Structure formats: C-alpha cells, structure tokens
Amino acid sequence: MMEPPTTTLHPPSKAQTYHLRPFSVDEYYAMADAGILKQDEHVELIHGQILNMSPISSRHAFYVDAINLQFAQHLTPHTIVRVQNPIRLDKESEPEPDLALLKPPLSRYWQNHPGPQDTLLVVEVAGSSLAHDRSVKATLYASFGIPELWIVAIEEACIEVYREPTAEGYRQVQSFRHGQTLSVQTFPNVRFAVDDLMP
Numbered sequence: 001m002m003e004p005p006t007t008t009l010h011p012p013s014k015a016q017t018y019h020l021r022p023f024s025v026d027e028y029y030a031m032a033d034a035g036i037l038k039q040d041e042h043v044e045l046i047h048g049q050i051l052n053m054s055p056i057s058s059r060h061a062f063y064v065d066a067i068n069l070q071f072a073q074h075l076t077p078h079t080i081v082r083v084q085n086p087i088r089l090d091k092e093s094e095p096e097p098d099l100a101l102l103k104p105p106l107s108r109y110w111q112n113h114p115g116p117q118d119t120l121l122v123v124e125v126a127g128s129s130l131a132h133d134r135s136v137k138a139t140l141y142a143s144f145g146i147p148e149l150w151i152v153a154i155e156e157a158c159i160e161v162y163r164e165p166t167a168e169g170y171r172q173v174q175s176f177r178h179g180q181t182l183s184v185q186t187f188p189n190v191r192f193a194v195d196d197l198m199p
Helices: 025-033 058-075 130-143
Strands: 043-046 049-052 080-083 099-102 119-126 148-153 158-165 170-177 181-184 187-193
Touching: 043 130, 058 080, 058 099, 058 119, 058 187, 119 130, 130 148, 130 158, 170 181
Parallel strands: 119 148
Antiparallel strands: 043 049, 080 099, 099 119, 148 158, 158 170, 181 187
C-alpha cells in the first residue's frame, strides 16, 4: 500500500515581515456593537491594536477606590474625577486609565469622550502591568501632551509621578513612598499623603 504524500511546512524566512493592521476607534466600537467584542471584555485600543487588560485584583480595586475618594474629597468641584472610562487620544488610541482628572464642566463630555486637551492627570494602578505602563502607556500619554501621569506600583509600594511630556516620553520622573506627600501639578497647594492613596 502506498504511503500518502507528505508536505513539509517551513517557517517563514527571517527576511519576511508581517504588519499588523491597525483598527480605528470607529471600527473598535463597531466590533463591540456586532458582538465581536463582548461588553464585559476588559480591553482597550492602543495604537490601533486591541489589547487585553490585566484582571482587576482586589488590591488594584482597593487602591482605585482610595485614590478616587481622596480626589473627590479634595479636588471637586475644581475638576471631574473619571474612573476607568475612555480617553480619546486620536483615531487609533482610546485607553481607559484607572483614574483621570478632567477639566470641568461635566456637560462637555455628554457627546464625546474627553481628549488630551481635556485631561489634567491620568492614573494607572499597576500590578502585573507595571512594565507595560512604564513603557507603552507612559510614552503614549506623553506623546499626546497629557501633562501628568501617576503610576501606582502595587508591588513596589510607591507612586511614580511623570511630568513634562515630550514626543519621546516624560522628562521628569519622581517616586513617592509611604510617609511622603505629593500633589497634582495643576493643584500644587493640595497635598496628598501616600499613606491615604495607598492605605
């Protein structure tokens, strides 16, 4: 009995390159409307790519709530505190930071998500996503001129403050730990204790 013919598959050569096709924000929403992306799927659009976001641990949620409480108590009505909602950076990037401080009034966001020009501060609470937030997210926010980014590094027990955005990233980075205080650049007279933000 004759053996069936066999086919040997060869990996692509190193010279062969593949380019990912970016999605626009409109296409991203169309996929959600069509059910391709489920409503409870934890994803965001960065540079036209749909990225899975890290699951929200209890500590992550606790820190988001603690920071939200401090911001709401000390910065309203001077700013709008937005929690885990989109910011439209351009037609191919719509991240969902854990918190954002926006220019008031709230009514300006009735028909459109806030953009870079509306955003005073973004906050990312980072566990397993720390390296991604420090590189991809920080560069993204800086390139669109977001004036300030806080990364709450859970495992390192500190808050990293990024300021002076450029197209390549933030020029200034400072780290604050328990026992220290910090302020939002836009509201320098309001001091927050790291102990209250990361209880």
